[in-house]
Amino acid sequence: MQLHGFNIIGTEISPGVSTFRAVNPSNSQTLEPAFHEAGAGDVDRAVRLAEDAFAGFRRQSPGRRAAFLNAIASGIEANDAVLQRANEETGLPPERLKMERGRTVGQLRMFAKLIDEGSWVDARIDPADAGRKPFPKPDLRRMLIPIGPVAIFAASNFPLAFSVAGGDAASALAAGCPVVVKSHPGHPGTSEIVAGIIVEAARATGMPAGVFSMLHGRGHEVGMALVKHPLVKAVGFTGSLRGGRALFDAAAARVEPIPVYAEMGSINPVFVLPGALAERGRQIAEGLKASVTMGVGQFCTNPGLVIGIDSEPARQFAGQMAGLMAEAAPGTMLYPGLRDAYVQGAERFAKVPGVKVAAQSRTPADANKTQATPTLYAADVRTYLANHTLREELFGPATLLLTAGSREELEQVAATLDGHLTATIQGTAKDLEEYRGLIALLERKVGRLLFNGFPTGVEVSSAMQHGGPY
């Protein structure tokens, strides 16, 4: 597979203002070719082309837009080079990437089916009544319509399913909105391959040029220019709270504010209630360890906080968690910058007075393989509440185990949580009855509440809520 490294603006390619290369995190080797960072002119051209394409694109019949999405799905399904390149750029294992490809294809086909079915437009028709008194009643019709060009920010941690042809792009294209993707610099080659598949699918199914563009960029400039462009009408974002919030603020401050659908950093607290701890503490510890270290902790639903009330079973549970985390192997993170952020975050955690490193992988991390060390921190609730650092996401294979002195302390942690994607309660039927107040608290803090599960793993289903406070 020959990669060109350029920005893709409709059916054309465009050199940028500077270049960068991807790095294979598994061996720290630089990968070819050089990728071109888009300039302000590229952003403007891509958005204008999207706007030009919009009128024609939104008028395509649902069946034809569905054919476009299905063609993207088939193109990705048939492409093995993308798996190879994604593995080189992200260090994610081939098996995982194969599964992720299946998910990506499934998402695209789910949206294709949805537009073909059509009820998503939520049509409401209230017929006229010329004889109504004192005024005749007009015919009223209301439905959802596409909003216009959408800027989408690809995530690093799902180079296929939450990236160039991920859920955000699938839903925008399904709705009839042209898309300008800001690719993630961690996997530019993977992005180029997928972008090529989309451009080819658009050509093959007769979609207007400009329905899709993709721009590269390492800094904030390309993204900020997209969000501030007057012709961009909505934003889809997956990434850190800091980056997402900056885009949200810029979007809200526009003369015409636009919606930002953002999935951002999340702690995903897990509350382990007394009955469950006594009944199946070991089993919960094993599940949690798997959830914390799965994918080297690089999931937006990674559980970063576990809390229980002090008791003999709780102490046993803490010991089991420590043992399991010590056995966990270090893993390759997606790119060096992410690993560095993990190391710095870990240092910040460890420096907080009252925070103890309760366990750390026995195997040393290999820096050349961009590895991160699975780590378990422990603290009491007072320490947690007094130190805001502990509320920030530590993206990677680490979690903080909090011991509450009482039920009140546990509920206090829940009450002071910021918004998150998920919260999990591990509890027996009796626990859940007794902790109704906790459930009521958490319902208002998170998009999704899990019972006796683990937060990692997001189903592709219209019944799945995968959003938090934004």
Place this chain on the structure above:
Amino acid sequence: MQLHGFNIIGTEISPGVSTFRAVNPSNSQTLEPAFHEAGAGDVDRAVRLAEDAFAGFRRQSPGRRAAFLNAIASGIEANDAVLQRANEETGLPPERLKMERGRTVGQLRMFAKLIDEGSWVDARIDPADAGRKPFPKPDLRRMLIPIGPVAIFAASNFPLAFSVAGGDAASALAAGCPVVVKSHPGHPGTSEIVAGIIVEAARATGMPAGVFSMLHGRGHEVGMALVKHPLVKAVGFTGSLRGGRALFDAAAARVEPIPVYAEMGSINPVFVLPGALAERGRQIAEGLKASVTMGVGQFCTNPGLVIGIDSEPARQFAGQMAGLMAEAAPGTMLYPGLRDAYVQGAERFAKVPGVKVAAQSRTPADANKTQATPTLYAADVRTYLANHTLREELFGPATLLLTAGSREELEQVAATLDGHLTATIQGTAKDLEEYRGLIALLERKVGRLLFNGFPTGVEVSSAMQHGGPY
């Protein structure tokens, strides 16, 4: 009816930090009693009480919440004192207020029916599949839940239907959200009467105290404090673009941003196409004159801009509009501040080089009766495009008639419009066929597009879109 003039915080009344009195705009007489402006402490108490009430209120069965709304509706329906006081405070005629009361009651009952029916929660259930490979599938359930205390800003121009027990309050209470209303200082007594009915309905139907509070205030302090209060979770607003945007900005800048559902200043442009002008120019002029002057122009959907392409029928139409507007009688505006703003806005319009006062009511306005003079302005498209003043809402019985030199100029006006609540097209079947591009443009600018109608008049129906860009 004895009015107390205090803020209403749950079941208690509270004096404020300063007082003001309402004025009867029909005769400029000050009305008793003095009303108390809330202080920061009142805002905090009302919101905390709403938060305290939330847990209990949201758990009420839909039937019981419906009973609460129906009790408010019956209380308002049975109350004639509120019509009397509203007439004194707003100058709106008794017949109009009676109709508005019917609308208010209808809205409350519509929402009561909706919660009783229940499908608005949009429940989605995706059952578990323990045998799925490679991972078992969990049981997934998703539905809408109430968000928490809602701050609602009452409008001046509908003292019943868009005020204390208006559509915003009805929908928030229906959803299970406690409400803190910031009353409009133009009709504080009307507000107190309605608030009393709500408090009594809450008591009679066993709702928790704090499910409803109402605060008075003339300046921005009370409203801004509400929007910034961490326990307020959403905002409903009806009013000016300037005021609403300030609240929107404050809400977006919070650590936890909250949604603002705002219905703000709108120009509601009317495009009169050539075929319609030739076929029924006179009829359109009559309808427009009625729409512009109805309710002394004090509707959010008042048509502030009318545009056609220069032609003999267009010139006739302009003459007819001028004749009709000259015959229109001045009317009493809601309160002196609104009339003053209209007079100042009219001066700003008239000062723009190229803008002509094409017609003005022959009857002089009576300042003592807070009257506004119906006025027709005329300009060409170039003048319009060059002067931003002409794009600002002139709230009152005035409209600007634009003559385009060509179809391109007419479409240029459409393309440069900001977002509005409505746009109207007057056109024959042939016009609509020929001006498909104009329709496509306007679809993206406004919440509601009208064909051969007039924008004033908002139906109470789930098929009615009554929102604009916010």
